[in-house]
Amino acid sequence: MGGTRDEVDRRRAFVGLLAQPVLDRRRDPELFGLVRHPGHRPELSHWFSSRLGYRLVVTDTGARLFRLPLGDTVIAPRRVELPPRRALVLALLAAAAAEDAEDITTTQDLSDRVRVLTGRDDAGLTAYDPDRFAERKLFAAAVKLLLSTGALAPADTGGDEQRDGWARRVDKIGGTYEVRREMLLRMIDPAAFAAALGTRGPAITEGAERFSVMRRILELPVCLYGDLTEAQRAYLIRQRSRIVAWCTEMTGWVVEQRAEGLALIAADEADTDLPFPRLRAIDFVSLMVLDELYRRRDDTDTVSEADLTAAVTEVSVRHPKSITAEIVSDTARRERALELLRALDLIRPGSGPDRWQLTPIAARYRDPRVVAMTARLEDAP
Structure with missing residues (x-):
């Protein structure tokens, strides 16, 4: 992450708020200090409000980033393990x-x-x-x-x-x-709470395309052209250079541009909420299941539920040492792997019953090279 000391610190504050939208002065003194710094705070507030449509509230004792909904939609990372x-x-x-x-x-x-x-x-x-x-x-x-x-x-x-x-x-x-x-x-923003309950808030017209595109690039694993509306796609194509410059300015990371869309690649896996694959059993199994599904996909990158079941079984046969107690059953392996792959937006529910759609980014993980490790694969989250 290059740049001057102030630029690096502002980026740390920006990325830190995305990862930890609630900061307490006593609990998070270093990050809170960066956010509240008089040289950073106005710029951070501007970035969040004008580029993402978020609201940053900073007081003497804490900071809170509100991910305000666009209508009744909140674009945010899919959590793998939701509380009951x-x-x-x-x-x-x-x-x-x-x-x-x-x-x-x-x-x-x-x-x-x-x-x-x-x-x-x-x-x-x-x-x-x-x-x-x-x-x-x-x-x-x-x-x-x-x-x-x-x-x-x-x-x-x-x-x-x-x-x-x-x-x-x-x-x-x-x-x-x-x-x-x-x-x-400040725990809950009224607009975000209403959106969570499915109550449509006031429509945001000015900046809606900008906010939607920027949120997808910064918050989701990838921003695919196919997921955008015609207006959003037109905005992204028209403002691509500016958007890439904004992302670099705010994070210091690299924007990877492909025919299918854009992805913001974190400089360090510690900077992402869901690094993949990690050295743990479920990541290995999920990666192998994805590779097997990629081989079984049809011309539309679609697989069936039967393909998924067969892939889960095939991985346990090929790599029996990767199967830990927590994923010893086919059902447990399927559920955990599917949960992780969906959170990474590598697979989505298909258009028909019992169908699954592989996204374009699944191709990045095809033909993984398996290397024997002396370290034990762990099930830790």
Whole structure:
């Protein structure tokens, strides 16, 4: 990542905010310092607002990047491992409970408050039952989500054991937290929340094509011409040189231009949310499954569900040492591999039933060279 020290620091701040849109001054002092630096902050705000249509809010204690929707659509990376829906609901309820809690609260206090909230006649939700272990486990996951947003901050030293053990110990209060009200109120942007619920927001007309194209290049594995509307495609073709220059200015990375579209290639795999392939079993299996599917594709780069099943089985026969306990069954291998390949946008649901479509970027991974390693393939995420 070349450039002056200020250019490098601004790029670190920009990329850091894309990867971590919630920054806490105490938890993320270095990155927060780069974002709040008087020489970087105005430029970052301009980049996000004029080129992506995002909103950056920076205060004395934190920073929050809001990925505002275009209508009812949010273009953002596909998450491989989504929290259970129930955990997300409980996190929202715990956030509402935290707003009325004392400045210092506990897992048990929030749990009690959420139980009261869901017990109301007008709640419209399945009542939260903390006497069930499954519910307590989901609530513990919900509290971790609030910790990740900066809405709560650990107020106890060495409290990991207390927090993690609360689900199994009904006689414990769990972790102790400071309620960070400023971050709590900025946890959800109303427009983004409405879009998540499928409620169309006000139409964005000025800059809509620019925002859509830039978001696809920066947020997704690849920006394919075939995924763009006619207006978006025309904008990209007309402004390609400027777009490439913007991406280089903001990230320092290289934009790879192909006949099918554009891809922004990170300088280091640590800069991407989903490096592939990593030295772990599921990445190896997914890569081999993709290669097998590429061989079986038809003239339209389509494969059938039968092809997918056969590819999963073939990999286990050819590379039995790559099969770990977590993916020992054909079903587990298929689900995990498909989940990862879809997140990487290498495969998509096809136009017909039981059909899968390989995207043009799948060709980048064809005929992989398998090298024997002494290191053990791990299943760690």
